Amino acid sequence: MQQTNRAPVITNKDFFIRKITREILSGKWNPGDKLPSEREFASELGMGKTVVHSAFEKLASMGLVDIKPQSGIYVADYMKTGNIETLNAIVQLNGNELSKEVTTGILDLRLAIEGMAFRALAQCRSEEDIAYLRSVTEDIRKCSRGIGLEELAERFFVWHREICILSGKNILTLFMNTTHDVSIAFWVNYLRMYGTSFAIDRLERFIDLIEARDGGGAYNLLAEGIEDYLERLEEQTL
Amino acid sequence: MQQTNRAPVITNKDFFIRKITREILSGKWNPGDKLPSEREFASELGMGKTVVHSAFEKLASMGLVDIKPQSGIYVADYMKTGNIETLNAIVQLNGNELSKEVTTGILDLRLAIEGMAFRALAQCRSEEDIAYLRSVTEDIRKCSRGIGLEELAERFFVWHREICILSGKNILTLFMNTTHDVSIAFWVNYLRMYGTSFAIDRLERFIDLIEARDGGGAYNLLAEGIEDYLERLEEQTL
């Protein structure tokens, strides 16, 4: 039996990153606080300074700490100066549960990004584009029962990213990828709420509209879908 | 004489990151190509493997390479799988010059993000918010002659980010920060094109509209400004 599973080994570095992330997001440290030095953490937790340093580099790129060379490491005002990676960290800590506020924000952005892509693609689409999208969609339908929800969410993300790629607007693709992690969390939620077959049917309706060069129609379908999702979410929380 | 200038010291890590970035973006390596091993780079350039490894971690987060553990490091298909950091790298390599396509994409996104923020803030703004925005704007006007264009661009970025912060929609702030680098490149261009005083006047018009709780008006002002900018850009390139 071949074991292709990724090792669930928690390295010192990962452990440390999670520990500090949790402590900062839970409010144990406050923005502006000066953290103990890398050396103190290293000796206290029995690991090398390089490991601690490398972990702090990651935490800085996540927008959770500010590193001031030759001075110290300070907790960042992450809600002010954070970026998408900060959001990813917050979402992960909440067990991939998205708050309503985050969901709304993400969906509005998605509407802006994908709406543009839909319009552009509807204008420039070739026969090959349509055939390719249909084959990808068929693939998703085929394997939809055999794979986990998270993997299926990834497929949906890739499908929508494909729209951006085919539209020829490279920037949209790059933005789309930036929202990858939170998008996955969203799709898992979506698929749980509407069911797989309903979601796949929608993909096919999108393709039909693009084939008919009806960019506005595709945009509206997307907008309606988002609106309906937010309404359902509203009902759910009541 | 005190030297407060940030050290222009190029570390081995930075040097290596730039070198590989340049080589990949210039097409010396193509997507899918397998790069030499970390050890080869390290010994060839006379630096430690830790440094090379750390640099490749950064390059991976920039979306320029795919690291396959126990196998090798491969050049990524960065236009497909890249993110905003990839865009930053591309913009930086071009000397902060933005292509028309990138500019259009960025501005559409900004309209989506800031438009939302303007509407929200117009509804919930307090007297303190208005007073604060006015004081920030006054600060910009005061120091506008004494500082460089890039620093001024940073001030404009912070002003618009402040709109997101005050609107209470945290997600918008995080998205806004994500576009920081390309936004700065945009603002430098904008200030060069319209002049400083015109740009500051516009900030004050925004404040007036928010004070009057006219979110739609602020949105329109933003939309018109963007439209005009793109038209000018069009003329310029002809």
Added chain:
DNA sequence: ATAACTAAGCTGGTCGGACCAGTAAACCCT
């Protein structure tokens, strides 16, 4: 007593070499 200067002790950052756990290709035996 106060101001200015100096030196020591911090800080993050770099570095190279050792070790680990997997991959993948070369190898040998059948």
Added chain:
DNA sequence: AGGGTTTACTGGTCCGACCAGCTTAGTTAT
């Protein structure tokens, strides 16, 4: 020629020593 084993090589982790610059405590000169 085919199949199983070995071995070289990969990225990933970790350590402890070293570096340069900031900060502060200490000292000296005014």
